Structure formats: structure tokens, C-alpha cells
Amino acid sequence: MQATAYTFDPATRSGSVLLDDGTPMDFGAQAFDAGGLRLLRPGQRVRIEVTGEGEERGITLVTLQTL
Numbered sequence: 001m002q003a004t005a006y007t008f009d010p011a012t013r014s015g016s017v018l019l020d021d022g023t024p025m026d027f028g029a030q031a032f033d034a035g036g037l038r039l040l041r042p043g044q045r046v047r048i049e050v051t052g053e054g055e056e057r058g059i060t061l062v063t064l065q066t067l
Contacts (some may be wrong), residue, residue: 002065003048008040017046017062025050027059035063 006024008015013029027048032040040046040062049061 001048001050003046005040005042005044005046007042010039015040017048017059025057025059027062031059031062034061037063 001019003017003019003025006016006018013032014027015032016024016026018024025048031048045065047061047063047065048059050057051060052058
């Protein structure tokens with residue numbers, strides 16, 4: 001799934017993305033570390049992997065979107 005980086009805190013390695021429909025989703029350090037990134041800037045297109053449904057829905061991977 002694709003999204004746009006919205007916030008990122010390098011101290012905690014966590015932040016949030018906006019899905020293409022405008023829905024915000026938070027991610028933690030574990031999802032950020034799984035993608036092998038060192039930094040993320042707001043506005044960057046990212047690829048995310050999501051598990052769960054409803055309230056249990058969460059991001060498990062954040063990495064840069066490449067063509």
C-alpha cells in the first residue's frame with residue numbers, strides 16, 4: 001500500500017503517514033526499523049505494510065516508494 005509521510009520524530013523513530021484517501025495512520029519504531037530507513041521527511045511517498053482490521057489495524061513496515 002502507498003502513503004505519504006506526514007510526521008517523523010528521529011529521536012523516537014516513529015511518526016505518521018496519510019493514506020491516499022487522507023486517513024492518518026501512526027507507525028512505531030519497529031515498523032520504521034523494518035524498512036531499513038535512516039530518515040524520513042514529510043511529503044515523501046512511502047510504501048507501507050499493514051496488518052489487522054479496525055482498531056487492531058497497524059503498520060508493520062515503512063519504506064520508500066520506488067518505481
